[in-house]
Amino acid sequence: MTEHASAPLAGDAPFLIGEAMSGGYGTGPDILHGCTIAVNRGEIAVIVGPNGAGKSTAMKAVFGMLDLHSGSVRLDGQDITALSPQERVSRGMGFVPQTSNIFTSMTVEENLEMGAFLRRDDIRPTMEQVYDLFPILRDKRRQPAGELSGGQRQQVAVGRALMTKPSVLMLDEPTAGVSPIVMDELFDRIIEIARTGISILMVEQNARQALEIAHRGYVLVQGANAYTDTGKALLADPEVRRTFLGG
Structure with missing residues (x-):
């Protein structure tokens, strides 16, 4: 059963989590509304959703490029919410x-x-x-x-x-503008990277293909979690397929 809102990952605390994040750019309105994104060590988590859903914004919030008005970001159990992107790189985050x-x-x-x-x-x-x-x-x-x-x-x-x-590699639309063959090759390399123990957090427009390689998927709508589950479960969910994957 696909879970709504911010369902926790199974097992121990996730290696990286942006929890209940709300915020936007500068003094503008909030783009994220209680959004939670997490990834376990050595796993692939994918953020998908329609255009304007806040996918890249959620990624940037986790990396410290966005002012959070509420919520927190933790890496390997340490609160890094106040750290700059440069400081996060020195802690093991690649973007x-x-x-x-x-x-x-x-x-x-x-x-x-x-x-x-x-x-x-x-x-x-x-x-x-x-x-x-x-x-x-x-x-x-x-x-x-x-x-x-x-x-x-x-x-x-x-x-x-x-x-x-890095211990975490964050990719914003890595297959944008490339051919299907190149996309498949990049996804194969991303799987290889994860197998070395690096956590992958990825925003991807090619939702169906990305969920096929994902341990965990997050469907965002208007800056909030709409569906959270394993990639396989989201691909099998008729509502997700009908609404976000073209049937």
Whole structure:
């Protein structure tokens, strides 16, 4: 049975949770209304819903890019509600925005190096892991990132976030504007990343495909939780399918 509102995840406290979040941008009206988003360690949680539902806003709230008027954000049991996005990165959160997410004039390798700017250890093993995950980036590492295809640019953006060695990777519309084949490849890589123990929180327009790989799904409507359940259960829910997945 699909649960309404902010149903908790099964088991222990989730690794990352934005709980009962209400807020908006600056002095504007609230966009989120008691919204709860959570993900367990090494799992994939997907936020879906119609245009204007507040999906990306919820993600930005969890990352500290939005003023919360109520609610809280906790990472691994620690309250991080008051921390800046930069401080959250240093705590293990990686964020890939939908647009302007690479340095187009820099090479692929320089983009990856920029991702490690907070680190003081040897970044080469992590870079090798990124190249193993995205072999095309190894081939094109000396090329300006702006010359790459849309799907390859997304790989650079995700790779750069992975260079911070995050415990949580947050992706805002990672498959926007790419072909179905590239979308499938990106989702396969996202599954691989989660298998290494990294939690994935993702906003996605391709709701049906995203829910197929999700351990947990959140359907938002007008900045509030409409449905919360496993990806499989949401795909099987006739009301969710009829209203949000085109039947």
